[in-house]
Amino acid sequence: DAGVIQSPRHEVTEMGQEVTLRCKPISGHNSLFWYRQTMMRGLELLIYFNNNVPIDDSGMPEDRFSAKMPNASFSTLKIQPSEPRDSAVYFCASSLKGGYGYTFGSGTRLTVV
Amino acid sequence: ELKVEQNPLFLSMQEGKNYTIYCNYSTTSDRLYWYRQDPGKSLESLFVLLSNGAVKQEGRLMASLDTKARLSTLHITAAVHDLSATYFCAARGFNDYKLSFGAGTTVTVRA
Numbered sequence: 001d002a003g004v005i006q007s008p009r010h011e012v013t014e015m016g017q018e019v020t021l022r023c024k025p026i027s028g029h030n031s032l033f034w035y036r037q038t039m040m041r042g043l044e045l046l047i048y049f050n051n052n053v054p055i056d057d058s059g060m061p062e063d064r065f066s067a068k069m070p071n072a073s074f075s076t077l078k079i080q081p082s083e084p085r086d087s088a089v090y091f092c093a094s095s096l097k098g099g100y101g102y103t104f105g106s107g108t109r110l111t112v113v
Numbered sequence: 114e115l116k117v118e119q120n121p122l123f124l125s126m127q128e129g130k131n132y133t134i135y136c137n138y139s140t141t142s143d144r145l146y147w148y149r150q151d152p153g154k155s156l157e158s159l160f161v162l163l164s165n166g167a168v169k170q171e172g173r174l175m176a177s178l179d180t181k182a183r184l185s186t187l188h189i190t191a192a193v194h195d196l197s198a199t200y201f202c203a204a205r206g207f208n209d210y211k212l213s214f215g216a217g218t219t220v221t222v223r224a
Binding site: 031033042043045048050055056091095097100101102103104105106107 | 144146148154155156158161163201203210211212213214215216217
């Protein structure tokens, strides 16, 4: 199994630009999570999906952030417009409902200048 | 809301000695996880603890869970340099899907 696949690994963009982060969960996993990691706030859950349906988006910081999961094998996290304070590492994780493990992707390091 | 606290946040270890990282959580949880993160890398799963009194060991690491005290510990035996990393605990609330993470413990092992 290739694990949770995220792209891109690194993204540098200018303030005001749109940024799209991508995630492919492990095949068969039906829960998907987006986390953000910063030095100041640690690991924060942004949103999670169960069976492609957003269950809890209370961690999404602002309307500038949106996430979709059009099918079981793909999810996106979009920031529009991006701001310097969005600079962070964004992790995607997946799990199987009723299972024990949560597998994290390699993350996308986002820098907004 | 489930809150998770770890201490210490930073731990300088001497090679060969034993140390413990503590993880407290605020409300009832049915699962407790330990992860390791190397600088610039993803989170690697170490242990999943499912019940009161659960103990799991892998190499020099041993994790335990006391659900009554809402406490998990990660014990490091005879520290070695390659254990230098940041260790996170995370708890999952009952009937919930998401993990709430502690702030992490950054471990540095010195000779």
